[in-house]
Amino acid sequence: MTITQASARTSTARAPTPRRRVPLEPYLYLLPHALLFFLFTVYPIGYGLYISLHRWDLLNPVKAFVGSEFYRNLFTPGTPQADFFWKTLWNTTFFTMVSVPLLLFAALGLALLLHRPIFGRIFFRAVFFMPGILTVSVMGILWRWMFDNQIGLVNAAREVLLGAPPIPWLSTEGLAWVPIVIGTVWWTVGFNMTLYLAALGNVPISLYEAASLDGATPWQSFRFITLPLLAPVTLFVFVTTALASFQLFGQSLLITNGGPSRSTQSVIQYITEEGFTNAQYSSAAAMGFVFGLIMLIFTAAQFGLMARDVKGGEG
Template sequence: MTATPVSTPQETVRRGSGPRPRRRVSLEPYLYLLPHAALFFVFTVYPIGYGLYIAMHRWDLLSGRQPFVGLEFFRNLFIAGTPQADFFWRTLWNTTFFTLISVPLLVAAALGLALLLHRPIFGRAFFRAVFFMPGILTVSVMGILWRWMFDNQIGLVNAARELTGAPPIPWLSTEGLAWIPIIVGTIWWTLGFNMTLYLAALGNISQSFYEAAELDGATAGQQFRFITWPLLTPITLFVVITTALASFQLFGQSLVITNGGPNRSTQSVIQYITEEGFSNSQISSAAAMGFVFGLLMLVLTAAQFRLMARDVQSSGEEK
């Protein structure tokens, strides 16, 4: 028998202090991320970078020259008296006005319809489908429909007024009144989606809350105030923020129904940016406007995440 050699402590330390084999990095996770990364770069990073390049150069499609001008087009948006500043901030206010009016109406109408259609009434599924179906229409179809209904001469609304002996109203050519078909048409067009969200949220509320409230003698109004509304707060926050973001992207409704008129009173900021870039051939100015408007949208989105995080945190503390 041969004796098994025994390592001394010094040899063990010397053997362990040698260079360790390097861990091989696996490329497999990065290969799974590669398709998304490629699409993100092509359709997000590259357009943003190229748009910033255009905004900082005087882009001329005819001559092919693009001299560097730095922040000139950005400064034009903040210098009073320039056409870009006047029209940009005016159309931004038009879009903000549309958002401030349409969002509360959309949220209130969707919640009211959801409360009605959540009850076991006859034809409930039919009415749910009726209110949801306008949302499948394209914005062009919706715009043509509501432009025809509020037409100054042959509109259905004016025809109904003539039956009662009232004179026709020039809806589409009167400042202030031109917003009515845009706002009413948008509510009719997008109401069903918010209503569906509220219906899903109402279906998740346990009936035991209402049964306990009825035993305590709570009225229907008290049940809505102390049970339904607090439990709908997360979905209401989601509906308000997403509806506001969608409203700030107003474009097709004002373009088709009023074409931004009269006197640009219903022109949205995206519609003006499109006009500046393609109709006026001011590509660099339109790119700068797009970046400023995009930053404003980022601020609104950050506020959305902050409010949602605060709501989730408060809900967790209550539990």
């Protein structure tokens, strides 16, 4: 071994290993969001779970640990919590099953009409979108007045045009859903319509021209070109609309107040009643966690559909 090789090996062996420096700047940028996320999400969830496992009484400083008692009440037939919770959950599910298809088809139909070069289409787009800027309180009061049993505009129009007696919309089970569903569709269809209009604007016109040259009818062009290209937007609209419908609260509270006989009371409305009206905070917290778990399962299933759709589109 030569002197040069030995000195090179010695210098290589003595060379210090550079220490990897961890940058702190990205974590500093994330710190404000992390603090807010912990303060307004993680801490309330943990505190709510703690409340659901204790007998919570604001006037009693001692909060007795009861474990899963309030969760068991929800699955024990005959208890008021089980009866009302599952009844209102079914009410919410029924509203979702009725309102979501209406919002999908109405939004798509309006988008197809207003995508055409018709006179005043900008005006009509604004007209259908503007109800969405109203608050739920304004919307609820408006549709409660529209379907009032005695002085409502709907009953007045029936009496003037048809000579028919007034219908007790708000005090009849089944019919009480009519103003809630119609009002919700009128209130929120504009947002979905805007999504469809944006998606229709991205469909290449050359596809329709090629289909026309091949002798395709308008229905065939819609079925084999428009609908497949709108599938991702349709799935997104379905997921977001379904999640929003499961959060039904203001419409049923303001239009029917959950009546008659709790037939239109939503599950969130009942949880609010249990906590803030009946002062059963532990029971309300347990209901909130069970409902949240149901929503989590439903959301996971929807995201699974979206992921499968994306993979299918890539293939």
